[in-house]
Amino acid sequence: MKIGYLGPEASFTHHAVKSIFNNEEYIAFPTIPDCLEALAENKVERAVVPLENALEGSVPITIDYLFHDVDLHITAELISPIEQHLMVHPDNAARFQDVKKIMSHSHALAQCHKYLYYRFRGVTLEPSTSTSAAAKYTSEHPEENIAAIGNALAADTYGLTVVEKNIHDFHFNHTRFVVLTSEKESELLPFERDAEKSTLMITLPSDDRAGALHQVLSAFSWRQLSLSKIESRPLKTGLGNYFFIIDVEKPVGGVLMQGAIEELEALGCTVKVLGSYKKHLLEPAK
Numbered sequence: 001m002k003i004g005y006l007g008p009e010a011s012f013t014h015h016a017v018k019s020i021f022n023n024e025e026y027i028a029f030p031t032i033p034d035c036l037e038a039l040a041e042n043k044v045e046r047a048v049v050p051l052e053n054a055l056e057g058s059v060p061i062t063i064d065y066l067f068h069d070v071d072l073h074i075t076a077e078l079i080s081p082i083e084q085h086l087m088v089h090p091d092n093a094a095r096f097q098d099v100k101k102i103m104s105h106s107h108a109l110a111q112c113h114k115y116l117y118y119r120f121r122g123v124t125l126e127p128s129t130s131t132s133a134a135a136k137y138t139s140e141h142p143e144e145n146i147a148a149i150g151n152a153l154a155a156d157t158y159g160l161t162v163v164e165k166n167i168h169d170f171h172f173n174h175t176r177f178v179v180l181t182s183e184k185e186s187e188l189l190p191f192e193r194d195a196e197k198s199t200l201m202i203t204l205p206s207d208d209r210a211g212a213l214h215q216v217l218s219a220f221s222w223r224q225l226s227l228s229k230i231e232s233r234p235l236k237t238g239l240g241n242y243f244f245i246i247d248v249e250k251p252v253g254g255v256l257m258q259g260a261i262e263e264l265e266a267l268g269c270t271v272k273v274l275g276s277y278k279k280h281l282l283e284p285a286k
């Protein structure tokens, strides 16, 4: 089976992929849209992308792509502890305090905001497509005296020296990744069975009536369906127009969930079920 992921090698997403899939063909893509498009075009059978980080919140490009651009389904959630380290080319290890630029994925830079502010104020922070892309670039450009932020696996893979460990600002740093498939009824792998939660994308009725979101929440609340996330994202049709991403701690198969979805549709909402899936807690990338 071909598994697409946000690469290159040794990204946190790559670690998540290797933690759950056994002996499959892993294919790195440079960006999240590349990865999702490859799945939509059936060039791979699964794609794994980051969805949300405990410190920095959602990965908007993933959510927006899943809503606006592709019709894909979540089959599993992978939750990984995230440990960010500062790494440099070994030639620059002795003078890392003088780095000219620090590169990483925007979420990783944000997770280390205080560290960077107090230790490297004024140094250029450059977003890269992933933490491993930053590590790779740093290894290929020793003459630039730059640093990357990423995991221990990236330091190892690209021959970099870790000069400061665990530089993320808050201890509880976890990222949720999702495994996606292009076919709603695709054959599930063992770790994709026994769904325990669901993600729905809900658009409110177009008449914009007062209390519409309250009605949506009521449909879950009186059925005692517990929500673990609600977030709005712009519909991109005008200011004030949003869709809602709602995670419910129940799979869609049961009578209560079916009832809630039918009630929402009867109220004039559009409901897209992104998937019902199981959660897996991974070990950190070492």
Ligand SMILES: O=C(O)C(=O)C[C@]1(C(=O)O)C=C[C@@H](O)C=C1
Residues within 6 Å of the ligand: 006, 010, 011, 012, 013, 014, 050, 052, 053, 059, 082, 105, 107, 108, 129, 130, 131, 132, 175
């Ligand atoms: O850049 C990587 O290594 C990724 O896998 C992406 C990503 C993210 O988008 O949040 C994943 C985990 C970390 O939170 C930082 C970056």
